[in-house]
Each structure stands twice: as C-alpha cells, then as structure tokens.
Amino acid sequence: MTKNGIRTIANVTCIALIGAAAAMTLAGCMQTPEEKAAFAARQAAPTPVVMNATKGEAPTQSGLSHYKDGYPGFGAPLTAANVQMSDDEAGGLQKKLTALGAQRNAGTISEAEYLRRVAEYRKLAAEHGAETLSEIAN
Template identity: 90%
Template sequence: MTKNGIRIIANVTRIALISAAAAMTLAGCLQTPEEKAAFKASQAAPTPVVMNATKGEAPTVSGLSHYKDGYPGFGAPLTAANVQMSDQEAGGLQSKLTALAAQRKAGTISEAEYQRRVAEFRKLAAEHGADTLSEIAN
C-alpha cells in the first residue's frame, strides 16, 4: 500500500471517529418535552406545610416523610416556617421609607422627628422576630 492510501484510510478513520463522538455528544443533549416538563416540575418550589401548635399534645401527622422508628426524614425539600412578605407589603414599606427620605431631603420634617421614626423602624426590626417567635410558641 502506498503512503497516499494509508493517509486516505487514516483521514477517513479520523473523520468517522470525530463524527461518532459528535453524534454521541449531541444525543446526550436532546430531551423530549416530557423529560423537560418532568425536570421543571422537580425544580419547582415545594408547597408550604402549615403545622398547628401542639401545646404539649402528641404531634399530628405532617406532610414530612418519617422513618419506621418515627424520626423525620430530611431527604424531601423543606418548606418555609412562616408566611413570606407579600409584594404589596414590601411595596408599602418601601413607599413609607421613600416618603420619609424625601421629607428629610426637602426639609419638611425635623431631624429629631426623622431620627425618632428611624429608631421606631429599628426597634420594630429588632423586636419583630422575638414577638413572632413568642406567638408561634404560644
């Protein structure tokens, strides 16, 4: 066999291997719409579970998974312990704080009144967590 013949065979083999590798790579990227929907559903946020206070009573059955010995299984995604702030509440607080800053900048509110309101908001931020925990505990 001549050098040209060996070169041609080597080039054809190289192209075949590259094509096979590209086909295998692209085959791994293709997903059916059902597979895409199943993946999207598995990534969705879990629905929250509301637990009632037991006040010393035996705990009620929850949506969490439990082992045979009664201990909870933490393999499933956990949910939030409390209700999150809504967009309306966040917008209301933001508008209050923006209005307070605008009043301070325009000079329509005294520095003492501004500092009093800031201290009020900081006190609310510091005590809100403890108040909520005491409500949950009772």
C-alpha cells in the same frame, strides 16, 4: 563513561524527579488557616432547633411525609418554615422608607418626627425577631 556511571546518573535523576513530583504534590495540598477554617465551617453540622409541643397537645404533623411507623421521610420537597415576605410587601415598605427620607430632605417633617420614626423602625427591627420566635414557641 562506563555502564555503571550511566546507570548511577539515571538512578540519581530518577530519584530527583520523584522527589520533585512529591514536593509539588504536597505543595498543592497545603492550605492557609483561613481556607482550613472556611472548610471546617462548611463541614460543621447545623445547629438543631427543638420545639416543644404547646399546652400539652400532641405535636402536629409537619410538612414532611411520614412512614407508617411515624418516622418522617425526606423524599418529599420541603416547604418554608414561615410565610415569606411578598414582593408587594417589600415594595410597600421600600416606598414608605423612601417617602420618609424624601420628607426629611424636603423639610416637610421635623427632625424630631423623623428621628422618632427611625427609632420606632429600629425598635421594631430589634424586637420583631424575638417576639416572632416566642409566638412560634408558644
């Protein structure tokens, strides 16, 4: 084999390896539509909530620290927007619901009473969020 033949084989091999490396690199960059949608959802900005001052009063200072010019500073740790349910409250509600189910299974309350209470709890669950938001807004 001549020098030119060996050089040609080496060049072809080199080009093939570069092409294979490029193909593998591009294959690693491909994403499914679900992965693209999940990535876009993570990158989307959160929806802002604007709360107006109530009854013409000046808005109160939030839990954020403020600079001298009045702009909020985000260096201080944030607090919850609302009071969270305590473990005792959650346990109490769980006991109530467990007792209601046990009474139904034991037959100590009528089916109509059980359904009335279930409807009451479902109505509370459906309306409580909207009522609380309206109280916060006013």
